[in-house]
Amino acid sequence: MSTLKVLDKDYSDWVCAACGKPLQPAPVELEYLDSLFNVELPCCVACGMVLIPEELALGKMADVERLLEDK
Amino acid sequence: MPTCPHTAPATDSAAGPLWARPAMRAVSDGIFRPGGLALTDRMAELAGLAPGWTVLDVGCGTGASVMRLRQRFGACAVGMDALFSQVRPQEDRNATAAPLPLVIGTAEHPPFRRGAFRMILCECVLSLLPDTRAALATLHALLAPGGILGITDLYLRTGPGSPNGAASPSSLPHGSCLGWRADRRAIAEHLHHTGFTLRRFEDHSKQLGELAARLVLAGESPCLLSPAGACGDSTGPDTGTPGYFLLLADRRTA
Ligand SMILES: [Zn+2]
Numbered sequence: 328m329s330t331l332k333v334l335d336k337d338y339s340d341w342v343c344a345a346c347g348k349p350l351q352p353a354p355v356e357l358e359y360l361d362s363l364f365n366v367e368l369p370c371c372v373a374c375g376m377v378l379i380p381e382e383l384a385l386g387k388m389a390d391v392e393r394l395l396e397d398k
Numbered sequence: 399m400p401t402c403p404h405t406a407p408a409t410d411s412a413a414g415p416l417w418a419r420p421a422m423r424a425v426s427d428g429i430f431r432p433g434g435l436a437l438t439d440r441m442a443e444l445a446g447l448a449p450g451w452t453v454l455d456v457g458c459g460t461g462a463s464v465m466r467l468r469q470r471f472g473a474c475a476v477g478m479d480a481l482f483s484q485v486r487p488q489e490d491r492n493a494t495a496a497p498l499p500l501v502i503g504t505a506e507h508p509p510f511r512r513g514a515f516r517m518i519l520c521e522c523v524l525s526l527l528p529d530t531r532a533a534l535a536t537l538h539a540l541l542a543p544g545g546i547l548g549i550t551d552l553y554l555r556t557g558p559g560s561p562n563g564a565a566s567p568s569s570l571p572h573g574s575c576l577g578w579r580a581d582r583r584a585i586a587e588h589l590h591h592t593g594f595t596l597r598r599f600e601d602h603s604k605q606l607g608e609l610a611a612r613l614v615l616a617g618e619s620p621c622l623l624s625p626a627g628a629c630g631d632s633t634g635p636d637t638g639t640p641g642y643f644l645l646l647a648d649r650r651t652a
Contacts, residue, residue, distance in 0.1 A: 333615045361609050364615060391611040 330354045330365045333387060338378060343371035350378055357388075359395050417542045431522035432642045433550065433605035439464045439470070441519060441548035444579075444598060444646055447471045451516040454478060456505055457523030461498040468498075473517075478503040506534040513542045520549045526581065534592035538649055545649040547594055555603060555641030585645070594647035603641035 341350045350369035355377050357364045369378040379388070433440075447453070449472030455463045458477025467475035477500040503509045505520075505527055518537050529535045547614060580588065586596045 330614065331615045333617075359611070362604070362611065364608075364612060366615060387615050388618075390614045394611050394614060395607050 330367050333366045333383060334368070334380060336380070336382065337360060338369040338380065341369060341378065343374060343376050345376065346371055346373040347371040362395055364391075414559065428565055431550070432609045433602055433644075435462065435466050437550050437602060437605065437644055438466055438519070438521065440600075440644060441550070441646065442467060442471050442473070445517055445546045445548060447473055447517060448625060450474055452476075452514060452542075453519065453523070454508075454510065454515045455519045456508075456537070457520065457526075460498055461500045463519060464498050464500065475499075476501065478508060480597060481506045505536055508540060510540055512539050513545075515540050515545060516542055517546045520547070520551070521550055524549055525551045526552075531588065531592055532590075534594070538593045541649040543649065543651050546597075547589075547647045547649065548645070549647070550602070550642065550644045552606070553585060553641055553643050554579060555601065556640045558579070574578045582643070585643070588646075589647050593650050595650055596648045597648050598644075600644045601641055606640065606642040630645065 338350055339352075342348060346391065349370055351372050352367045353370040355366055355368045355370065357366055368383075369380075370376065447467070450475050451471075453467055453473045453475040455461075455467070455475060455477040458464050458479045461477050464475045464477040467473040477498065479500065479502065501509060506529070518541060520537070524530055524533060534547075541547065563590075582599055586599070589596055
């Protein structure tokens, strides 16, 4: 499956709290129940920490959880 | 609810068919139906599809399943679709490869002789047709004796109100892709009346949920994906729970 762009905002000016390095969009696997989704999320270039912005956690991801729990 | 645009009839909806939207293109890799090629493989394997079988894919779209059946199973597979615009892109993308045998035609008036096929696939297509029963009768005629029909489509996992209370297939709004609005029992009866014997029925509703989830991640409104097409009452007792099934049926000769 292709990698989905899921964020509207640009997070390239954010830095990792642990390393102080910038975040860059990178492909990430999200797992819900036993479904996998390939999405693009901001990740720390040094330690690989993945940022899941609030807009995503409270928006699309919450919708997805509800959809999958129905099935 | 994702539409299944494989042979989506021309729609006059202002929003346009779901498959034409960028989100649907982004999530489906060109396979616009739940389960994608994995369910195509599953049907072929369950049917025991052997090299050389003549197979017709009704509503072939861009021919992804036809190519799969030819390459992976050695089938003599051909595709038919009502919409020329859906048939063409595969040929454009594979200009150097031999063109796939895809033809324009409808399930009501297929351009093939009787008994021409060993197996027929209807992937997320049948419930979109205006007269499901007439289409099944035509497919019956296209199958050779001993032939197998493979269907994937939407259905009611639980009927409205009660488990067996599914509405009659003919009450399905045309082109809604809400499946037959029939439950498993009603689908089996439908097949029986058109000369088929149900051999296997599997629920693959998880695939429907995953496709819907990808659409939401790509930016579609979850409201569009709910069974009733509206927010709030998506799993209410009056609409039934939508699901996705795979079935194999044997052509009866009697
Ligand atoms: Zn870091």
